[in-house]
Amino acid sequence: MKITRRQMIVLLPAAAVAWKYVLAGTPEASPNYKMTEHWWSMLIDIPKCIGCGNCVRACQTENDVPEGFFRTWVERYHRSDWLMTESGEVTANPLTVPEVISPDGGKEGFPVATDESGKYFFVPKLCNQCADSPCTQVCPVGATFISPDGAVLVDQTYCLGCAYCVQACPYGCRYIHPVKKVADKCTLCYHRITKGLTTACCEACPTGARQLVDLKDPKDPIHEFLKTHSVQVLKPQMATGAKVFYNDLDGSVR
Amino acid sequence: MSVFKDAPHLFRFAGVFVFAFLVFLVVRHYVVPKSFGQYGHYRGNAIGEIAAHPIKFAGHEACESCHTDVLDVKAKGKHANVNCEACHGALAKHADDPSSVTPVKPDTAVICARCHTTSAAKPKGFPQVVPEEHSTGLPCETCHKPHSPGMDAGGAK
Amino acid sequence: MNGVEGFMYPNEITLYWSVLIVLYPYITGLVAGAFILASLERIFRVEAVKPTYRLALLTALAFLLVAPLPLILHLGHPFRSPEMYFTPHSTSAMAMFGYVYMWYLMAVLVFEIWLDYRREIVLWSQSAGKWTRWIYRLMTLGSSNISKHSLAIDERAGWIVTLIGIPSAFLLHGYVGFIFGSVKANPWWSSPLMPVVFIFSAMVSGIAAVMLLYMAIAKLRKQKIDISCVDTIAMYLFYTFIIDFSLEMLDLIHRIYEADESFRSLNFMVHTKLYFSQIVLQICLGTLVPIVLLGITQVVKLPEIARKRIYSVTGCLTLIGIFAMRWNVVIGGQLFSKSFLGYTTYKMGLVTKEGLIVAVALTILPLVFLWVLVKLLPPWPEKGVPEAAAAD
Numbered sequence: 001m002k003i004t005r006r007q008m009i010v011l012l013p014a015a016a017v018a019w020k021y022v023l024a025g026t027p028e029a030s031p032n033y034k035m036t037e038h039w040w041s042m043l044i045d046i047p048k049c050i051g052c053g054n055c056v057r058a059c060q061t062e063n064d065v066p067e068g069f070f071r072t073w074v075e076r077y078h079r080s081d082w083l084m085t086e087s088g089e090v091t092a093n094p095l096t097v098p099e100v101i102s103p104d105g106g107k108e109g110f111p112v113a114t115d116e117s118g119k120y121f122f123v124p125k126l127c128n129q130c131a132d133s134p135c136t137q138v139c140p141v142g143a144t145f146i147s148p149d150g151a152v153l154v155d156q157t158y159c160l161g162c163a164y165c166v167q168a169c170p171y172g173c174r175y176i177h178p179v180k181k182v183a184d185k186c187t188l189c190y191h192r193i194t195k196g197l198t199t200a201c202c203e204a205c206p207t208g209a210r211q212l213v214d215l216k217d218p219k220d221p222i223h224e225f226l227k228t229h230s231v232q233v234l235k236p237q238m239a240t241g242a243k244v245f246y247n248d249l250d251g252s253v254r
Numbered sequence: 255m256s257v258f259k260d261a262p263h264l265f266r267f268a269g270v271f272v273f274a275f276l277v278f279l280v281v282r283h284y285v286v287p288k289s290f291g292q293y294g295h296y297r298g299n300a301i302g303e304i305a306a307h308p309i310k311f312a313g314h315e316a317c318e319s320c321h322t323d324v325l326d327v328k329a330k331g332k333h334a335n336v337n338c339e340a341c342h343g344a345l346a347k348h349a350d351d352p353s354s355v356t357p358v359k360p361d362t363a364v365i366c367a368r369c370h371t372t373s374a375a376k377p378k379g380f381p382q383v384v385p386e387e388h389s390t391g392l393p394c395e396t397c398h399k400p401h402s403p404g405m406d407a408g409g410a411k
Numbered sequence: 412m413n414g415v416e417g418f419m420y421p422n423e424i425t426l427y428w429s430v431l432i433v434l435y436p437y438i439t440g441l442v443a444g445a446f447i448l449a450s451l452e453r454i455f456r457v458e459a460v461k462p463t464y465r466l467a468l469l470t471a472l473a474f475l476l477v478a479p480l481p482l483i484l485h486l487g488h489p490f491r492s493p494e495m496y497f498t499p500h501s502t503s504a505m506a507m508f509g510y511v512y513m514w515y516l517m518a519v520l521v522f523e524i525w526l527d528y529r530r531e532i533v534l535w536s537q538s539a540g541k542w543t544r545w546i547y548r549l550m551t552l553g554s555s556n557i558s559k560h561s562l563a564i565d566e567r568a569g570w571i572v573t574l575i576g577i578p579s580a581f582l583l584h585g586y587v588g589f590i591f592g593s594v595k596a597n598p599w600w601s602s603p604l605m606p607v608v609f610i611f612s613a614m615v616s617g618i619a620a621v622m623l624l625y626m627a628i629a630k631l632r633k634q635k636i637d638i639s640c641v642d643t644i645a646m647y648l649f650y651t652f653i654i655d656f657s658l659e660m661l662d663l664i665h666r667i668y669e670a671d672e673s674f675r676s677l678n679f680m681v682h683t684k685l686y687f688s689q690i691v692l693q694i695c696l697g698t699l700v701p702i703v704l705l706g707i708t709q710v711v712k713l714p715e716i717a718r719k720r721i722y723s724v725t726g727c728l729t730l731i732g733i734f735a736m737r738w739n740v741v742i743g744g745q746l747f748s749k750s751f752l753g754y755t756t757y758k759m760g761l762v763t764k765e766g767l768i769v770a771v772a773l774t775i776l777p778l779v780f781l782w783v784l785v786k787l788l789p790p791w792p793e794k795g796v797p798e799a800a801a802a803d
Binding site for chain 1: 293294304368
């Protein structure tokens with residue numbers, strides 16, 4: 001096949017542009033980013049969350065999250081005062097029956113609360129990027145996995161949409177994308193953190209309740225924080241190796 | 255052995271299996287993506303593809319590189335740790351090419367109330383007001399400068 | 412908010428596994444159960460059930476051919492399903508579906524049916540009509556050797572295949588139970604008993620299905636029902652039912668006794684959302700009534716007509732009850748929130764890809780396949796085809 005010089009003038013720049021996209025598909029596209037140097041996580045500081053919903057909106061914008069589904073959401077808990085009847089009979093342990101709401105995932109904030117009794121707090125939730133994740137364990141074809149730098153990701157060109165991973169996640173952080181028909185979930189804004197940016201939700205949080213954490217970075221403030229605070233993970237009994245740490249998490253949180 | 259004479263059908267049945275298996279192996283070699291298994295039981299190229307998604311929020315460092323005047327005001331006030339796009343929305347396009355996108359100024363009557371409306375659910379130390387009682391319908395920026403909203407120390411208008 | 416009571420994690424409100432995922436274990440259960448009934452004759456030499464041997468195998472095949480369809484229809488990307496063959500994930504129970512299915516279909520069922528029918532297939536390939544003759548010729552794989560020795564080899568091979576087929580049938584259906592039983596996130600599913608319960612309820616449904624089909628087809632063909640055969644099948648059904656019921660009661664009692672953090676929420680769900688399907692359909696009508704009725708036939712010598720009526724009613728109730736059991740596991744497991752604070756509703760579509768009409772069609776389709784198989788490989792001795800000399 002003979003290629004004329006005119007054809008080359010058109011083909012070469014097109015090839016260069018295309019080559020840029022091909023390279024963009026390689027981990028080396030962000031120069032200086034080595035996956036083995038990072039182990040990503042997140043810290044949620046419960047006392048700082050004001051339930052503004054900025055994180056939910058920012059995530060939806062950044063990641064084109066479809067309406068009605070959530071890669072991150074905020075729950076509002078109300079642990080009421082000890083529940084008793086008037087005659088002093090204990091009716092229920094408020095720690096086991098908190099009132100929880102999450103109107104549209106907290107995307108437009110929460111209705112004003114007026115009840116001064118009990119304790120209110122907000123709990124932002126997202127994929128816990130589990131180190132021993134049950135969701136990657138059950139995928140039949142290897143479409144979801146934990147990357148070498150600690151982000152649990154979905155390969156949406158390989159996923160069958162069987163929804164087994166959605167069933168296996170104890171935290172309800174996965175869903176099947178209504179249009180793409182594949183599994184979808186928080187990617188810890190992998191496309192941002194590999195370029196030195198923080199996640200969209202952390203960027204939008206006005207109080208610093210959400211902080212991206214790199215456990216392999218000796219300069220990350222998480223190391224000092226862990227020495228001076230009590231942190232929990234959600235559902236520790238599931239032994240999922242969850243990496244999203246919650247400061248001051250109440251025992252009533254599910 | 256006479257079994258070979260009287261059971262050729264069994265060997266043919268097995269032969270169908272063997273043939274099908276060989277065809278399967280050949281097809282598998284061509285169909286399974288080349289980067290599969292590079293880092294684990296998944297397509298290694300998927301990592302790079304996910305990392306190449308477009309960015310919508312520029313990140314506060316991008317804003318601060320140009321808008322140093324605003325940064326100077328903000329850094330001294332109560333909103334020092336509130337990032338620009340938390341109020342101004344996703345502006346990566348503007349950061350890439352400032353003239354292509356002109357950010358719209360947020361409406362303070364709406365945006366401030368999202369965080370600062372009094373609620374029993376919010377942490378007690380957080381500044382919160384009942385908007386109707388506090389400003390009698392006036393937009394917040396009537397008295398507060400959004401980048402440094404404290405009423406003391408030069409934040410008042 | 413659209414069918415939600417209490418609190419559910421926002422992504423949990425939609426059910427992702429529909430009635431088609433209820434159908435899949437139901438269908439493979441019928442396959443495994445029908446095969447176990449056939450193996451009663453082949454391995455355990457229960458002569459009384461011989462009239463149903465071939466019918467049980469054909470029933471198993473008819474249902475097995477339909478089994479992948481609900482799964483394919485459920486997938487978001489059905490054309491990617493070959494990935495399960497090319498890159499199966501060794502930690503996923505679901506990944507073994509492709510291989511277990513193919514093994515059971517070809518190396519067990521088709522092989523065993525072929526070996527049992529081979530003599531007739533060779534004869535039909537020579538005597539059948541102009542077009543059907545080619546189907547039979549293909550099935551002979553080019554060999555027309557039906558000497559006594561080759562048939563004896565077939566008999567021996569078939570015995571080995573059936574022997575391997577029993578654990579294969581347990582694997583075919585047991586892995587489905589494990590798919591649910593190994594999900595630690597879901598307390599309604601997570602249990603080591605799940606694969607065992609699935610296998611025994613499969614055997615119950617398969618035996619009931621073959622019993623009903625045998626009686627129904629005999630009636631359609633105006634043939635006499637071999638009552639000692641049906642009596643024997645009913646006896647095996649009764650004892651399998653006792654084991655199945657004991658296992659389910661063990662699970663229930665264990666749950667109530669331990670009363671872990673999920674119990675309050677699950678208990679409420681069973682008494683409200685699952686009341687009709689679990690208490691009424693599965694336990695009372697689907698298990699207790701059949702056990703009592705069959706128990707009566709085992710203890711009291713009733714006239715033949717009464718026994719036949721009881722077997723028919725029992726068979727129908729059993730099939731409904733075991734379907735309800737699958738429904739309660741699959742749908743029930745998604746109705747409650749993993750926060751144990753709320754419930755959602757299952758909205759089954761009518762004409763959607765995973766809706767009611769498709770589900771009904773997939774339930775009827777195996778019967779259509781069975782009709783074709785019965786026409787192609789009649790399970791009864793045909794006039795004009797000489798009986799084989801008894802090969803032992």
